[in-house]
Amino acid sequence: MATPFIGRLDRYLAGEIARPFALTLLIAALLLVLERLLRLLDMIVQSQGAPDMVWRMLAALLPHYVGLALPLGLFIGTLAAFRRLSLSSELDALFAAGIAPGRLLRPVYAMTLAVVAVSILLTAYVQPLARYTFNRLVFEATGQALGGGLTPGRFYTLPDGITLFARGIGTDGDMRGVFLHRPSQGDRPEQTLTAARGQLLADPGGSRVVLDLAEGRMLRPAGDPPGAAAFERAEIPLFDSGLAAFRSRGALPREMTLRELAQTLAGAVPERVPGHMIAEVRAALHWRILYVLTFLPLPLLAVAVGPVAKRRAGLVRALVGLVIVIAYHEALQTGQSATRDGASPWLTMWPVFAGLCAIAGAFYARWRALPR
Structure with missing residues (x-):
């Protein structure tokens, strides 16, 4: 029993x-x-x-x-x-x-x-x-957003935690009043930039999307004296282009x-x-x-x-x-x-x-x- x-x-x-x-x-x-x-x-x-x-x-x-x-x-x-x-x-x-x-x-x-x-x-x-x-x-989903055109006045979260904002966007894709923040990753320091003008471009190889900025300022990284450094032109690589395949796993x-x-x-x-x-x-x-x-x-x-x-x-x-x-x-x-x-x-x-x-x-x- x-x-x-x-x-x-x-x-x-x-x-x-x-x-x-x-x-x-x-x-x-x-x-x-x-x-x-x-x-x-x-x-x-x-x-x-x-x-x-x-x-x-x-x-x-x-x-x-x-x-x-x-x-x-x-x-x-x-x-x-x-x-x-x-x-x-x-x-x-x-x-x-x-x-x-x-x-x-x-x-x-x-x-x-x-x-x-x-x-x-x-x-x-x-x-x-x-x-x-x-x-x-x-x-x-982000590729669809960029393919359909950015909307002015909106904050976009891109791959790798990148934040992008443009106050105005012309019919030719030229952006005005650009703000970009990219968090630190590995050996790459954190970046915060503003620019009067900008444009999303593909690099010559066609595998990366690059943000071309003009007449901007970049905040100094942590540890430096507070302030910002001015630049006339800068190309900031953002992420793999939608034209290329997504990165491999691992x-x-x-x-x-x-x-x-x-x-x-x-x-x-x-x-x-x-x-x-x-x-x-x-x-x-x-x-x-x-x-x-x-x-x-x-x-x-x-x-x-x-x-x-x-x-x-x-x-x-x-x-x-x-x-x-x-x-x-x-x-x-x-x-x-x-x-x-x-x-x-x-x-x-x-x-x-x-x-x-x-x-x-x-x-x-x-x-x-x-x-x-």
């Missing part, structure tokens, strides 16, 4: 976790999609692109948003399940029947391993390809698969990225590994903070657990930024994960030691 009971218990606990997990995943992904939808609609309206481009972009972003929501969904799903079992006294009944606290972790970690498998697929393969698809769609670490990141870091393909981007590759590789490993301590923390004390069905313990998860995410992001700047991930990222494991283990040990 023990085996059918154990089987039913596993299915029952898995069902209790699956419902809040799916609901949390759906709500979180929907909120993230709606937040990006407004910006994509504005970009498509400015570019005069096809309306279906918005849905294609959102589809390319969906794997990224699902990946963001998975850890929170697993934590909240497990926490909500054990909280409900505690409030309904089902947890007490299980303990009275001789079920050990550790035994309840079996269905929890069965679901966790399934989520881990999905997260590996997302981070190692699906998300990099989807990110490249999204960047290509942005390139195509130029950015976020577009590389997990295997490609490891090969690049090991020097197997040294031509894949320039030397100054190796730190960014290292940060991306360690972040993806830690993202997958993060799922392992989360159930321990959720199981420990989910059950409520007798006659005190408050939300303090659950809120403490949620704050710990959010603080961990923020700390890991900070460590990733420091790694991009050249710091060692073993000092900036892995201690954050070790801290989460220690906290989750301490919470679970304390809950397991409570009298039943």
Whole structure:
């Protein structure tokens, strides 16, 4: 009689976790999609692109948003399940029947391993390809905007984060009152320029779009005395021309698969990225590994903070657990930024994960030691 009971218990606990997990995943992904939808609609309206481009972009972003929501969904799903079992006294009944606290972790970690498998697929393969698809769609949408002609008085966001504005545009394409801002990237410093006149041209090779500026001023980069340097004429290369094919995948670490990141870091393909981007590759590789490993301590923390004390069905313990998860995410992001700047991930990222494991283990040990 023990085996059918154990089987039913596993299915029952898995069902209790699956419902809040799916609901949390759906709500979180929907909120993230709606937040990006407004910006994509504005970009498509400015570019005069096809309306279906918005849905294609959102589809390319969906794997990224699902990946963001998975850890929170697993934590909240497990926490909500054990909280409900505690409030309904089902947890007490299980303990009275001789079920050990550790035994309840079996269905929890069965679901966790399934989520881990999905997260590996997302981070190692699906998300990099989807990110490249999204960047290509942005390139195509921007190309439509330039092909159809810029609209005066509008700010345009071009590839690589470039911002372009023209107060007036003549019928021949000559721009007046031009503003250009290009953020720093690698060894290239940040640039902010204004010019009386400008024109978008193709370089002699026809593979790049160049902004030809005249009678302008360029703000001095950070560290120099404040002010601006005047120039009579300047040609600023912007991005690949729509006449040329979009760049091949793998130029950015976020577009590389997990295997490609490891090969690049090991020097197997040294031509894949320039030397100054190796730190960014290292940060991306360690972040993806830690993202997958993060799922392992989360159930321990959720199981420990989910059950409520007798006659005190408050939300303090659950809120403490949620704050710990959010603080961990923020700390890991900070460590990733420091790694991009050249710091060692073993000092900036892995201690954050070790801290989460220690906290989750301490919470679970304390809950397991409570009298039943």
